[in-house]
Amino acid sequence: MKRLRTAEPVGASSARESWEKTKASRAKLAPTLVGAILLALVSPAWAVTVTSCDRQVSVAQPPQRAVSHDVNMTAMLLALGLEERMVGYTGISGWKTLDASMREQLAGLPELAARYPSLENLLGAGTDFVFAGWNYGMRIGGEVTPASLARFGIPVYELSESCAHVLPGRVASLEDVYDDLRNLGRIFAVEPRADALVQGMQRRVAAVQARLGEQPTRPRVFVYDSGEDLPFSAGRQGMPQPLIEAAGGRNVMDGVAGSWIKVGWESVVEQDPEVILIVDYGERTAAQKRDFLLQHPALQGVTAIREKRFVVLSYLAVTPSLDNAQAIETLAAALHPEAFAQ
Template sequence: MTFIRLALCLSLLSVTQWAQAEATRYPLTIQSCNRDVTFNQAPTHAVSHDINMTQMMLALGLKPRMAGYSGISGWKAVTPEMQVILDGLPELASKYPSIETLLNANVDFFFAGWDYGMRVGGDLTPQTLTPLGINVYELTESCAFVMKRPAASLEDTYNDLRNLGKIFDVQDRANALIAQMQQSVADTRKTLPESRPRVFLYDSGEDRAMTSGRLGIPHALIEAAGGDDILGDIDASWTRINWETVVERNPEVIVIVDYSEVSAEQKQHFLEHNPALQSVAAIRNKRFIVIPYVQATPGIDNVVAIKTLAKGFHPQ
């Protein structure tokens, strides 16, 4: 059973077996990045942007409270499993929704992130949407684009789930899902040896490499799976680096993010045949691990990524 199926099953089960959380009392104020957001009631026409945030909403059983989602089909292939879960929920925009699109759908809540549907100074921001009656909750990991914060961690995703639980008054579902995720990570970490291979995450790019520094969730995934992120000292989230840096730090394993028009196979072929990279240990020994975009971005599938990475880092 995949983790998203497990999460969705949890959202449908009775929560009597879990400690009952206190019901949300509105008005409710939630911290989102460096802002306070007040909710006078639970949203009824919510929109999530991107596949990872949409998974979070659906895993909490919030489909009936949603007006739709955005930013999935225009960027990533939707798996048959995900298509079943999305059935009946309209995609308001294949890439980025406009303000008019959200207003026409009577949206009262937008769950997105910086560089995940929003950009500083862009059309869709908390500053542009709040005056229109649309509350915005920002993906915690993405706050690094608008404020100083520590390295990304799995606690970022747990924080988002807790806050969504409070906002929609489904705290018991959120707590149950977080507990399952924490147990899965703990079970994986029990099996890890002390050795930690040097790891580089490759998202895309040929002239320069799109990757992640310590402020992006891939750093947390690599570390949790028993690897040593070669860019763990880079104070950035998703960013670009020169290939010289990759050669100098000589990763023993390369993690490829699979999405978009360029396949993981094409990305690996580029790396293997780039003359400048032939001295890199991971390329000489053909040690590549592929994870899909939804596992490499903050969300409930991070626990699946950690299991996959741990097996690839420590095949013994």
């Protein structure tokens, strides 16, 4: 028996076609809307802009293939727990020796260049972020600079203390280290960890200040990095300046507008330092540097030489790093032993 087809009312066919088109359109639209909503929830827009020297540095997403230069900047990234997001480091084995702890942390991570990195080193590693500084892996007019790397879409964050080389008159401070840690925390989306590291340093420095109180004198300190014909030291724009000040001393080269500088032995004698801070790194050991200074004919009348008052600190401790807190503690105890006597 044939089923009779019921006639549709006038206009019903066009109405149904319109409905079918609307339903099909909605069916196509639904996945798009759902996908957009899920994308917004799972991968929200993320971008960070921080100040680096006199530049604004923007990072579209947390770096996954970062490169650090020198032992101090590498140590900062490791302290922030970022070794899994590093593709390598540069500028350590050419001048310095890693301690056992840092060697273990860097195991399996390649050193891309023993001294200064090249564009080829960085591009070959697929680098997506560089943490370096002026005279810490980058030189004005050199091959590797923020401008040269920008052409390849690689952002660079500059070590704040090093900005003195491009911003004349800038003086180093402990805030440089705190700012670097906080900015790196933002760039890598690990702000809580960065804040905890800064707070830990601040507590240690505050504890030293509390022990020192108001000291009637500030012993004169000469920083000896290296050099025989001319000593390599630190002026008021280098990190040793705020470290010595926080430890209750005075950098005898604070009148020199420079970061790490060459000076004359005559100026050392003229300033008559009471304590000499030896930076322990390089081909010569701290003991060899000490013996050289003790035997130097021009220094025999200097108070620190006559009284054999030396303080030895690592390169890591006197350059911007988390070890700056330990440097202040050690130096303060040497300059003002009475305040730290048990």
